[in-house]
Amino acid sequence: MQAVTGKQISFTYEYDGVSNPVLEDISIEIEAGEFIAILGANGCGKSTLVRLLNGLLPLEKGELKVWNLDPRQESRLWELRRLCGMxxxxPDNQFVSSIVEEDVAFGLRNYDTPEEEIPERVGRALSLVGMQEYERYSPHMLSGGQKQRVAMAGVLAMEPEILIFDEATSMLDPQGRREVLACLKQLHEMGKTILMITHYVEEVLDADRIFLMQKGKLLKSGSPREILTDRELLTQAELIPPLAVRIYYDLKDSGILLDRCPLTNEELVEELCRLK
Ligand SMILES: Nc1ncnc2c1ncn2[C@@H]1O[C@H](COP(=O)(O)OP(=O)(O)OP(=O)(O)O)[C@@H](O)[C@H]1O
Ligand SMILES: [Mg+2]
Incomplete structure (x- = not known):
């Protein structure tokens, strides 16, 4: 089953009589259950692309199907936003209530979920992100990572199929990032389709595929190894390769050739130990 099919999508922001074309001729296919990481320099259109997927921005040009829904079909926008949570x-901008469980229930109430179903769904969503013991807490008493997990629970309570994370770890400390990433990986293992936008290269190592964007275009899609070990491709996309990759090329430039280009620091150590 296809989670997302997009054909020749383009998008232009119009403001003050100025046109700012931001996405150009993007075609993507995402299988249900895939974990896709979207990488690209600032302003290349990553957020714009994912906002088209759940109808936060109106699709103008091209074809798009998200879980068999067309975002242009206004009567089904609510269903689309439930299926495709963001x-x-x-984390501080995503709270609407001063009690965690109320906050997680907010979306459910908006969707007229029968009141008797709400406690169970809230409890289940909080358990999924390991926050079940914080039901009665006020969000401001939580750490950044915990807040993001509550925000995730709010989305999960809606039982979405596709989860989109738009730099959801970028404001967190390392511990918070680890917590959110662990949850994200667990959701992927449960079969959810994940789209993650991030600037942290090490966060995308477990993705099934990377979409590499540059200036509104999809430059290439491929496995993390394929994309992240290609120095020229990353330079073209105005991104800095992972440390291990940079060291591999620096060594190569000075005449030392490792057997293969490592992706992680662990792999780099292995390769260096193999050197005679
Ligand atoms: N509401 C808007 N109105 C006009 N232009 C916008 C708007 N939102 C974004 N843009 C412009 O569209 C381009 C792409 O923005 P977008 O936010 O999609 O990029 P991004 O890849 O998510 O960047 P970042 O890594 O900084 O989050 C940028 O040039 C940005 O200035
Ligand atoms: Mg963005």
Whole structure:
């Protein structure tokens, strides 16, 4: 089953009589259950692309199917947003209530979920992100990572199929990032389709595929190894390769050739130990 099929999508922001073309001729296919990481320099259109997927921005040009729904079909926008939930960058901007369980229930109430179903669904969503013991807490008493997990629970309570994380770890400390990433990986293992936008290269190592974007275009899609060990490709996309890859090429430039280009620091150590 296809989670997302997009054909020749283009998008232009219009403001003050100025046109700013941001996405150009993007075609993507995402299988249900895939974990896709979207990489690209600032302003290349990553957020714009995912906002088209759940109808936060109107699709203008091209074809798009998200879980068999067309985002242009306004009567089904609510269903689309339930199926395709988003977690944003700033955990503090995502709270609407002063009690965790109320906050997680907010979306359910908006969707007229029968009141008797709500406690169970809230409890289940909080358990999925390991926050079941914080039901009665006020969000401001939580750490950044815990806040993001509550925001995730709010999305999960809606039982979505596709989860989009738009730099959801970028404002967190390392511990918070680890917590959110662990949850994300667990959701992927449960079969959810994941789209993650991030600037941290090490966060995309477990992705099934990377979409590499540059200036509104999809430059290439491929496995993390394929994309991240290609120095020229990353330079073209205005991104810095992972440390291990940079060291591999620096060594190569000075005449030392490792057997293969490592992706992680562990692999780099292995390769260095093999050197005679
Ligand atoms: N609401 C808007 N109105 C006009 N232009 C916008 C708007 N939102 C974004 N843009 C412009 O569209 C381009 C792409 O923005 P977008 O936010 O999709 O990029 P991004 O890849 O998510 O960047 P970042 O890594 O900084 O989050 C940028 O040039 C940005 O200035
Ligand atoms: Mg963005």
């Amino acid at each position: 977690v944003f960058q700033n």
